[in-house]
Amino acid sequence: MAKNMGVAVAAASSELNVEKAVNALLKWRDSQSQAQKPQLLEQDEFLYLIVSLKKIPQKARVNPIKVPLPHPIIDDPAELCLFIDDRSKSGITKDAASKKIKSENIPINKVIKLSKLKTDYKPFEAKRKLCDSYDMFFADKRIIPLLPRLLGKQFFKKKKIPVPVDLKHNNWKEQIHNACSSAMLFLSSGTCCVVKVAKLSLEKKEIVENVIAAINGIAERVPSKWGNIRSFHLKLLDSLALPLFQAMPDLRLKILADADHHTSSKEEKQEVEEEEDNTSHQKTKKKKKNKGRIHDVQYMDDQEHINDSNSEADRKDEINANISTKKKKTALKKLCPIDIKVKDKKKKKSLAA
Numbered sequence: 001m002a003k004n005m006g007v008a009v010a011a012a013s014s015e016l017n018v019e020k021a022v023n024a025l026l027k028w029r030d031s032q033s034q035a036q037k038p039q040l041l042e043q044d045e046f047l048y049l050i051v052s053l054k055k056i057p058q059k060a061r062v063n064p065i066k067v068p069l070p071h072p073i074i075d076d077p078a079e080l081c082l083f084i085d086d087r088s089k090s091g092i093t094k095d096a097a098s099k100k101i102k103s104e105n106i107p108i109n110k111v112i113k114l115s116k117l118k119t120d121y122k123p124f125e126a127k128r129k130l131c132d133s134y135d136m137f138f139a140d141k142r143i144i145p146l147l148p149r150l151l152g153k154q155f156f157k158k159k160k161i162p163v164p165v166d167l168k169h170n171n172w173k174e175q176i177h178n179a180c181s182s183a184m185l186f187l188s189s190g191t192c193c194v195v196k197v198a199k200l201s202l203e204k205k206e207i208v209e210n211v212i213a214a215i216n217g218i219a220e221r222v223p224s225k226w227g228n229i230r231s232f233h234l235k236l237l238d239s240l241a242l243p244l245f246q247a248m249p250d251l252r253l254k255i256l257a258d259a260d261h262h263t264s265s266k267e268e269k270q271e272v273e274e275e276e277d278n279t280s281h282q283k284t285k286k287k288k289k290n291k292g293r294i295h296d297v298q299y300m301d302d303q304e305h306i307n308d309s310n311s312e313a314d315r316k317d318e319i320n321a322n323i324s325t326k327k328k329k330t331a332l333k334k335l336c337p338i339d340i341k342v343k344d345k346k347k348k349k350s351l352a353a
Contacts, residue, residue, distance in 0.1 A: 018208050018211045018215075023204070025239060029236060029239075032238075047199070047200070047211070048194050049197045049232060049233070050192065050194055052192055052230040053230060057187050064163065065221050066178065067184075067221065069214060074181075078107070078180070080109055086114055086115055090140070094111055098111055108176070121150070127151060127154055140165065141166050183196060197234075215244070230247050
């Protein structure tokens with residue numbers, strides 16, 4: 001209930017915002033037209049509604065979503081083109097389609113077969129001319145998956161992707177009329193979409209009605225409806241985007257953030273202290289490493305000094321060895337007369353016996 005009340009309040013406030021935004025954009029457009037040079041051909045400008053979603057759609061749609069508008073954007077004498085499936089299984093020919101269009105006064109200016117689209121419109125220039133020569137394109141529902149490869153990037157850049165029509169049913173005129181009086185919403189692989197909502201040749205009231213109808217229709221057709229809409233903005237082709245609606249952040253996230261703030265403060269302090277200790281320890285290690293590296297460097301003079309020290313050590317070892325040998329010899333000399341005296345005493349004892 002609270003969610004529905006919030007949506008109702010947002011819808012009521014959006015009507016006032018739409019009126020203010022439309023008045024501001026029309027004033028800006030009048031000021032720009034006075035500063036610019038007059039043009040030979042009058043170009044009918046459009047108003048664009050920018051839709052921002054909270055979550056990316058799971059599946060990107062090639063076919064547009066039709067959002068009905070009270071006042072059609074396309075004029076009655078608009079140039080419309082129809083692509084039909086002329087394969088054997090379709091059961092529709094160009095002659096039969098053209099006869100039905102004439103008999104029911106359907107506002108279709110040209111019918112192009114699938115086989116002709118494959119052969120005659122292969123070059124890039126032919127595709128570009130075809131895209132610029134018509135205001136809107138329709139196609140048989142069965143050949144929609146084949147058209148992106150055949151039409152090229154130009155149709156997608158100018159948002160002139162053919163609208164699918166079920167030619168098996170007899171209500172061709174009703175389907176085409178509904179498509180002409182609707183705004184086309186293309187849900188891409190991102191969170192932002194642009195919808196052509198109204199043209200400036202309409203009156204202020206009609207523009208406001210179209211914008212409000214587009215906002216409500218888009219909110220109903222988008223996945224998870226109002227819960228997935230972040231904001232609506234209105235703009236002209238070269239103007240700034242004026243905000244119409246902005247969703248409030250979820251209260252649950254705020255409550256969780258406040259609850260976690262007290263518990264996480266101590267942890268953050270500990271983490272900061274640990275980081276400071278680690279940085280100081282790393283600095284001391286770097287200093288020690290630098291000292292070792294400096295002492296590891298050897299120069300030519302150091303090498304000579306090392307060689308001299310080695311030679312002196314060898315001399316000392318030789319002297320110590322000579323001293324030790326001399327001591328052994330003197331010890332042996334002292335022992336020799338003692339041994340002789342002991343032997344003489346033994347001989348005397350033996351002779352006496």
